[in-house]
Amino acid sequence: MPLLEVEEVSKAFRGLRAVAGASFSVEGQSITALIGPNGAGKTTLFNLVAGVYRPDRGDIRLRGRSIAGLPAHRVCAAGVGRTFQLVKPFAGLSVLDNAIVGALNGERTVSGARARAVAVLERLGLSGKAEVAASHLTLADRRRLEVARALATRPSLLLLDEMMAGLRPTEIDELVGVLRNVQREEGVTILLTEHVMRAVMALADQIVVLHHGEVIARGEPAAIVRNPAVLDCYLGEDATAGEPGA
Amino acid sequence: MTSDRPAGAGDRRRLALITVVTVALVTLPLVGSSYLVSVATLALYLAYVGQAWNVMMGFAGQLSLGHSLYVGLGAYVAAGIFVHFGVGPWAGLWLAVAICSAVGAFIGLLAFRLRISGVQLSLLTVAFAELARIGFDHLDWFGGPGGLFLRVGDRNHIDLLGFRGPPAMYYYAMLALAAGALGVCALLLRRRPGYYWRAIREDEVAAQALGIDTFRWKMLAVVLSSAMTAIAGVFFAFYNNSLFPEQIFGFGRSIEIILGPVIGGLGTLFGPIVGAVALVLLGDGTTEILAKAGVDLPGARQVVHGLVLLLVTIYLPNGLWPPLARALGFQPRRL
Structure with a gap:
C-alpha cells in the first residue's frame, strides 16, 4: 500500500477550480516532487494534504486511513509534518526550543523532547546555533529550522513547501544534500513542491506535474523532462538548466 | 549548560541575593511600619x-x-x-474560582471559536x-x-478561618499567593504548557502544524488566568471590606493589572514582580x-506610572527585568 494516496481530490474557491480531480500516490521511503506553473494548484493541493483546507470531493489517505478534512494538528498527529514557504519560526524562542515544541508531539516528557530536538538539530546542521534566537537566523537556516521542527514531530510523511525559493545556488546544493540525508537516515517519506528544477532533479524519485489543477503527468524525473505535454506547459527548453521554471 | 558547573562566585552571589530578599520579605512586617x-x-x-x-x-x-472583570x-x-449567608472566605474562594473560570471559559469559547484575536x-474582554x-x-x-x-473584624485577633486579622496577616497571605503563583508559573513554563503557549504566542498557524490543538491550550491559559485572578478578588474583598462596581470593575483597574508585567517584562517570570515593585515604589514614593x-497633587501616582511606562517602552522595550537579571548575574533565559 502506498504511504499517501490522493484520490480524485477537488477544491474550488468561490467557483474558481484550484484542484480538479487530482490523483496520485506516494510510496514509502521515497521523495516525490509536485511541480507545475504558478497557479497550477500546487499550494492548494499541498494545503489539502496538510489539513489547512477540506477537499470538496475526493479522499486523502495516509497508510490507508483517511485524513481528508482533519484539522492541521490532527493531521500532524497522524504522521504528517510540514514546512512553510514563508517561514514561520517561533521568532522569540531559541532554535532548540523551536525544535522542542515540534518534538513534544511524539514525546511524553520535555526531557525526551529535548533529546529528540538535539538529535534533529544535529541532523540539520543547526547544533551550533541551538541557543540562538530563531529571529537571528539567515533565511537558509530558517528553512533548515522549518525542516528540523517538522522532523522533530516524527512524521512518516514530510511536506516541504518551496524550500529553495530565495536561496543562493550554494545554499540550494547544501540543502539538497541535507534533505537526501534526512530522507535516508530518518526513513521518512518526502513530498515537496519546488520551482528550482535543479533541486527537483537532484532529489525526486517521482515527479507529479500539475496544470490547471489537474495531474497531467507523473513518473520518474528522466521521463518527465522528455514528456511533450510537460515541456509544452511548464518546463520549456531550459528544463535542466538549473534556473527556476517559467 | 550551567547545571553541572562547579559553584563559583556568581552562584554564591545569586544565592546570597535570594537569601537576602527572602529574609527581607519574611521579616518586613516585624520591623517595618504599618504604612x-x-x-x-x-x-x-x-x-x-x-x-x-x-499567563494569558x-x-x-x-x-x-x-x-x-475577574x-x-x-x-x-x-x-x-459572606454578607448574606455568612459563608466564610475559604468556601467563597472555591465558588469565586469556579465562577470566574466559567466566565473566562465562556469568553474564551466565544473568542476562539469565532476566531477573534488581537x-x-x-475589546471583547473590555466589553x-x-x-x-x-x-x-x-x-x-x-x-x-x-x-x-x-x-x-477584630484587627488584633488572628482568625485564619474567617480571614480576619492584623495587616501583617494579609501581607503574609499575599506573599504566599505571589510566591505560589511564581512557583506554578515557573513549573508550567518548563513543561509542555509553557512550550505550547509560547509557540502559540509566536505563530499560531505554525503551532497547529506541529500538532498543537491551539484552541485547547488557549482555553487553558484563559481559564487558569481567570481562576488565579479570582483569588486576588477574594483577597481584595476581605482586605478592603468595601466593594463598589465603579471602583473594582473600572477600566483603570484593568490597566493597573497589566502595567506591572509590561514594565517588568512581558512573558518573563520575574517581570510582573519587578514591575509591581517599581510601580509601587515610584508611585507611592512620589506621593509621600x-x-x-x-503639596497636594491628586493623580500624581498615575502621572508617575505613565512616565515610567513611557520611559520603559522607549528605552527598555523588553522591560526592566531582562537587563536587571543580567546585572545581577542571573542567566537571561529566553522565554
Whole structure:
C-alpha cells in the first residue's frame, strides 16, 4: 500500500477550480516532487494534504486511513509534518526550543523532547546555533529550522513547501544534500513542491506535474523532462538548466 | 549548560541575593511600619494579579484588557455569600474560582471559536468588564452603586478561618499567593504548557502544524488566568471590606493589572514582580515626598506610572527585568 494516496481530490474557491480531480500516490521511503506553473494548484493541493483546507470531493489517505478534512494538528498527529514557504519560526524562542515544541508531539516528557530536538538539530546542521534566537537566523537556516521542527514531530510523511525559493545556488546544493540525508537516515517519506528544477532533479524519485489543477503527468524525473505535454506547459527548453521554471 | 558547573562566585552571589530578599520579605512586617506593610501588600497584590494576567498574555499571547472583570467577580461572589449567608472566605474562594473560570471559559469559547484575536479579543474582554461594571450597579443583592460592605473584624485577633486579622496577616497571605503563583508559573513554563503557549504566542498557524490543538491550550491559559485572578478578588474583598462596581470593575483597574508585567517584562517570570515593585515604589514614593513637601497633587501616582511606562517602552522595550537579571548575574533565559 502506498504511504499517501490522493484520490480524485477537488477544491474550488468561490467557483474558481484550484484542484480538479487530482490523483496520485506516494510510496514509502521515497521523495516525490509536485511541480507545475504558478497557479497550477500546487499550494492548494499541498494545503489539502496538510489539513489547512477540506477537499470538496475526493479522499486523502495516509497508510490507508483517511485524513481528508482533519484539522492541521490532527493531521500532524497522524504522521504528517510540514514546512512553510514563508517561514514561520517561533521568532522569540531559541532554535532548540523551536525544535522542542515540534518534538513534544511524539514525546511524553520535555526531557525526551529535548533529546529528540538535539538529535534533529544535529541532523540539520543547526547544533551550533541551538541557543540562538530563531529571529537571528539567515533565511537558509530558517528553512533548515522549518525542516528540523517538522522532523522533530516524527512524521512518516514530510511536506516541504518551496524550500529553495530565495536561496543562493550554494545554499540550494547544501540543502539538497541535507534533505537526501534526512530522507535516508530518518526513513521518512518526502513530498515537496519546488520551482528550482535543479533541486527537483537532484532529489525526486517521482515527479507529479500539475496544470490547471489537474495531474497531467507523473513518473520518474528522466521521463518527465522528455514528456511533450510537460515541456509544452511548464518546463520549456531550459528544463535542466538549473534556473527556476517559467 | 550551567547545571553541572562547579559553584563559583556568581552562584554564591545569586544565592546570597535570594537569601537576602527572602529574609527581607519574611521579616518586613516585624520591623517595618504599618504604612510600609500596606505598601508592600499592595506591591505583592499587583505582582500576583500581574503574574495571573501574564499567563494569558505574556505566555500565550492573548491580550486581555478586562482582567478587572475577574477581580471584581471573585470579590463580589465571596463578599456576597459572606454578607448574606455568612459563608466564610475559604468556601467563597472555591465558588469565586469556579465562577470566574466559567466566565473566562465562556469568553474564551466565544473568542476562539469565532476566531477573534488581537485587538478584537482585547475589546471583547473590555466589553465584558464594562458589562459587569454596569450590571453590578443594578444588582441590589450586591449593594448596587452604593457598595457592598463587609463587617470589619477584630484587627488584633488572628482568625485564619474567617480571614480576619492584623495587616501583617494579609501581607503574609499575599506573599504566599505571589510566591505560589511564581512557583506554578515557573513549573508550567518548563513543561509542555509553557512550550505550547509560547509557540502559540509566536505563530499560531505554525503551532497547529506541529500538532498543537491551539484552541485547547488557549482555553487553558484563559481559564487558569481567570481562576488565579479570582483569588486576588477574594483577597481584595476581605482586605478592603468595601466593594463598589465603579471602583473594582473600572477600566483603570484593568490597566493597573497589566502595567506591572509590561514594565517588568512581558512573558518573563520575574517581570510582573519587578514591575509591581517599581510601580509601587515610584508611585507611592512620589506621593509621600509630595505630601511631606506639603503639596497636594491628586493623580500624581498615575502621572508617575505613565512616565515610567513611557520611559520603559522607549528605552527598555523588553522591560526592566531582562537587563536587571543580567546585572545581577542571573542567566537571561529566553522565554
